[in-house]
Amino acid sequence: MIGRTMTLLLSALAFLSPPVLHESGAASIGPEFTPSGQMRFPERYREWIYLTTGFDMSYDPGMKMGHVFDNVFVNPEAYKAFVDTGTWPDKTVLVLENREANGKGSINQAGNFQGHDVTVEVHVKDEARFPGKWAFFAFGGGKQPATIIPAAADCYSCHAQHAAVDTTFVQFYPTLLPIATAKHTLSAPYLKETP
Ligand code: HEC
Numbered sequence: 001m002i003g004r005t006m007t008l009l010l011s012a013l014a015f016l017s018p019p020v021l022h023e024s025g026a027a028s029i030g031p032e033f034t035p036s037g038q039m040r041f042p043e044r045y046r047e048w049i050y051l052t053t054g055f056d057m058s059y060d061p062g063m064k065m066g067h068v069f070d071n072v073f074v075n076p077e078a079y080k081a082f083v084d085t086g087t088w089p090d091k092t093v094l095v096l097e098n099r100e101a102n103g104k105g106s107i108n109q110a111g112n113f114q115g116h117d118v119t120v121e122v123h124v125k126d127e128a129r130f131p132g133k134w135a136f137f138a139f140g141g142g143k144q145p146a147t148i149i150p151a152a153a154d155c156y157s158c159h160a161q162h163a164a165v166d167t168t169f170v171q172f173y174p175t176l177l178p179i180a181t182a183k184h185t186l187s188a189p190y191l192k193e194t195p
Contacts, residue, residue, distance in 0.1 A: 029077060030091035031124045038145035039122065039137045042075075045095040049079040051173040055101070055112075059158065067101030069114050072173065078125075082176060086183025087166050092125040094168060117141070123159070123168065132156070134167055164190040 032040040051072040074082075078092035100117035103110075120139040127133045130148075136155045137146040149155055156167075164171040164187060165180045171190065180186055 030075065031093050031122075031126055033129070034145050037129075038147055039124065039135075040145050041120070041139055041143040042093055042095060042122065043143070045073045045075075045093075045097075045120075048073040048075050048095070051094075051176065054172065057172075067103075067112055069099045069101050069112075071097045071099065071114075073097070083179060086180045086185035088125055088168065090125055090127045094123040096121045096123070122146075125166075134159075161189050162193065163187065 031042070034040060051074060053072075054070040056067055057070065073095045075091075075093045078088055078094075081089040081092075098119045098121075100115040101112040102115040103112050105113065119141050122137045122139070123134060124137065125134050129135075132151060134156075135151075136149040136153070138149060139146045159167040159169070163169045164177065165185050166187070170176045170180050170186075171194075
């Protein structure tokens with residue numbers, strides 16, 4: 001009980017203090033932006049909560065690409081709130097990391113493993129900053145700050161029309177879907193599409 005009160009107190013304090021700089025080595029507490037409104041690269045996302053890996057996922061039945069894995073991570077504060085409520089709090093940062101799939105290497109004889117070629121996309125909730133509450137950013141393979149993807153892009157419409165919770169694809173995040181189901185936070189479009 002004391003432990004939980006302490007945790008609550010500490011997280012309340014964390015929100016009151018200014019964001020910790022990535023360079024300092026402490027974990028980020030949320031999204032960070034440049035004065036001109038670009039999003040800074042979430043340097044420590046590999047230390048966040050892992051949600052899933054998709055393999056060769058495609059929205060276009062005719063599309064054939066090289067093999068690719070995508071890994072999804074979320075900042076720990078948002079994850080904890082999701083476990084409690086079944087939906088995402090303000091300052092949620094979801095990272096989609098796309099990695100090339102390799103077949104040949106070392107002793108591997110069959111199947112695929114993840115390679116070094118990587119691109120990063122982010123879906124971030126910042127209610128005061130974005131009129132639609134959420135925004136997408138694509139960092140490509142670099143770590144330079146990224147410019148917001150305009151609201152007319154298909155990222156927004158596909159996520160709004162098909163994603164299970166608050167425009168995020170929780171139906172593909174196996175540890176989160178049961179939570180959202182139990183808390184009745186599944187979106188109307190998703191429920192309509194799901195038999
Ligand atoms: C036609 C539908 C569709 C479009 C268009 C689309 N996405 Fe997604 N997106 C998905 C699916 C499906 C997933 C789940 C991936 C998985 O399970 O590994 C996803 C997951 C994500 C995630 C992980 C967090 C979340 O919201 O679930 C990010 C970040 C993301 N997409 C960014 C983008 C960006 C940036 C664009 C536009 C350039 C885009 N997406 C366009 C279907 C779409």
